[in-house]
Every structure is written in C-alpha cells, then in structure tokens.
Amino acid sequence: MDEINNNLPIGNDSGASLKDIPPKPFWDGISPNTMIISGAIVIAGLLIGLAVIYSNGGFKGLLDDSGQAAELPSSASLIDDDTILGEKKAKLTIVEFSDFQCPYCRKFWQDTLPQIKKEYIDTGKVNFVYRDYPLSIHPMANPSAEATECADEQGKYWQMNDKIFAEQVKKGEGTVQYTLNEIKKWAGEIGLDTKTFNSCLDTRKFKNEIAKDLSDGTAQGVEGTPAFFIGSQVMSGAYPFAQFKMIIDEELAKVK
Template identity: 55%
Template sequence: MLVAGVMISGSFLYANNGNLKNGSANIPTGDQLGTIKAEVSIDDDPILGNEKAKVTIIEFSDYQCPFCRVFWRDTLSQIKKEYIDTGKVKFVYRDYPLSFHPMAGASAQAAQCAGDQNKYWEMHDKIFGEQDKLGQGTVTYTIQDLKKWASQIGLNQPVFNQCLDSEKYKNEVAKDFADGSAAGVSGTPTTYVNGRQLVGAQPFSIFKSIIEEELKK
C-alpha cells in the first residue's frame, strides 16, 4: 500500500470534480452554519444507535476520502460517545464514492456485504482505521486488502468474497450517490443533522451546537 497526498485539517472536503475545496467556501459560515436544509431519507441504510432518537445524522461519505477519515476519527467518535451511545442521536452512513477514488465504490460495497453478516459498522470502522494507520492523505489499497480486512473482523470469507466479487450492492451504492446529489451533495464529507447541512470535516464543537439546538425543539 502507498500513501499519497497531504492531509489538511479543518473543514476541507473533496468535491465531485476532484478538486480540493475548503468546506467554508461558498457555504454558510460561523453563525450561519446549518442554515441550509434538505429532505434527506435514511433509505434502507444501516442505523447506528437508537432508531427512535430525536436527532438523525446522515453522512454522505467516501471511504477513500482523507477528510472523511478525519471526520470519522476526530468528530464521529465524539458524537458517538456523547450522543449516539446515550440514545440521543442515530447515525446513518450513505455512500458517495467520488470517481477519482478508485477503491471508494468497492469499499462501499464491502461494508454492505459485511452488513449481510451483521458486521456493517465493524467493516466501516475497519476500512477507515486501516487507512489511518498508514498516515495522512489518500491511501492506495486493493480488493485483496478489503478481503483481508473482512477476514480480520471475523467474516465468513467465502460468503463475503462472493458478495463483493458479484457486485451485489453496486446498485445500492449508486442509489445513495444519486440521492446525495439530489439533496445538494457535491463533495465529501457532507452531513445532515435533522436535514441541516454541514459541508466538510467540521469539528465536534459545530455538531454539538446544532445537535443541542435540535434536542431542545
């Protein structure tokens, strides 16, 4: 595996055209964050947390996007501890694989295949976590790596391999992408808190403020 590129902290994201953009460019900033709203469905994607939670967070993300990995590591971990594990928030991951990340689509399908064996979130964390061990930037990996990681989390290997090789979830991933585009997603990560849009790898403090506002409604 090789590591390419440089990680940039803050609210950066990758746009659908392959350009690096600052998450605060041409979108609400400061007190205006979260003012853009959209109707975004959970669809049939896996839910992490209390299904009856008052606040729903939906993330459109790309497994090979380094800024999505920053969000997973630095922000989602805190949201999980403070709000998901306490039953106040449910979290949904929807796939938005960018065309210039060659393993993003396969990784999205790999997580769905793991879900067939009730280990969606374990594979979700494994894919991000294994890349994170290799440093900053965009990480190069292969289908064989996905299969190895699946084995390491205890999946039935032949069943997983058949699912991944057959592209069983190709259409499901494509539907997520289409739904995201329809909702206004143009880069990753893009997150919706009860429909309120946050673009880029925003820090936990931003999410905390908006979550608390939604909990008080």
C-alpha cells in the first residue's frame, strides 16, 4: 500500500523539454523475431483473459445479479460512526481514507480541503468524513488516528485532526517524524483534558476502531492514500481543487 500523488511537477535538471527530443519510432531497434514473440505473448494473454471471464459465467460475471453493470457503493454508505464535518443532511458525502503521516494527505488538507470547505461544506451542499487508513510505512499513523478518536470523546475531533497536520507543516516537507509525547503536548494546546486524553491514548482505547476503518477501506479497493469516495465516484491521489470541483458538481447534479 502506498501514498498516492497525482500533482507533482514533471521536469529535469537540464532544462530541456520533451519537445526538444526528436520522435523515434517505437519499433526502432526491435528485431522481427522479438516482435513476433511479443505478439504471441499478447495473443496468449487475451486467450487466458477470455478463459477467466467464461469460467466466471462469461461476460455476465462482470454484471451484478440483476444483469446490470455493477456500481460502486454510494459514499454515504461508507460512513461508520465517524464524526461528520458539515450538515448531516447534505446532499452529497465525501469520504476520505487517509493517513496522518502521508505527505500527500497533508497536501490535500493544506491546499484543497479549505477550498472544498468554503465552496461546498460551509454552504451545506456537501459533508465530509475522514476515515483512517494508516500505512505500515508510517509509525505514527496509528497513534495519530487513535489520538483523534480520543479527542472526539471531548468534542474536539476536527481540532485534533487539524492540529496533527498543522504541526507537521511547521516541521517541513515530506514524511515528518514526531512522537507520542508531542501528540500529548498538542492535545493540551487545543484545550483537551490531558489526563483523560493521555489515558485514552496510552491504553489504545480506539485501536479496534482504526483497524475497522482500515479493513473497510481495503474492502472497497483502497490501496494507498489519500483515497476519496465522492457519491458514486472514486479519486485516488493529491489532486488540485479544480478536479475535485468537477467531480463534486457532477455528483451534486445527480441528486438534485
């Protein structure tokens, strides 16, 4: 499972662009024998694929029981007992599966979420749910996720969510390292009862809740972070606001 970024600049150190390089036929340098063998491999792959399809009931295996094309579940159906940002009765729900230590998740929080909040959440059109998908490569992802649940007991889920991302922004770029003691310090800074919070965090009171989020995300095909379920559509990666806006508007149009 990986972090997913779809918003990185492409370039090189020399300053040369792709248009400076003359086009070269893709077959240049490939021997006729190699082309014949490659063609045979492609044909064999197609035959195997057809065999798999028919072994699962033919092309009907790609349809649901009613004979219709199978659809993704509505994002609203992916809400567990999660804290909702925005109006509970909003027409559209965005569910994010995220990792607190993932730099691309932090990028979405910093650059894109504020615009979504201003245009859609604050106006009552959309609500937003954050579900945890802690990657094994990030040692503080699980403790951070559990920390937000502990903060939620005191009515400050989103304050803790914001605090964890904001403190990482202060530290720098890329994957930022921090400690459990720092999380406890941040809890005090947002006004939590630290004795209650620390006990909750130290006993891992919400570890099963986080594990369920991870399991639910995996069951829906999530393989990396951030991943977004918007109505009936899925987006994976740190896309800019304009691309989110296009999908959100499409989904809102369906529920008018």
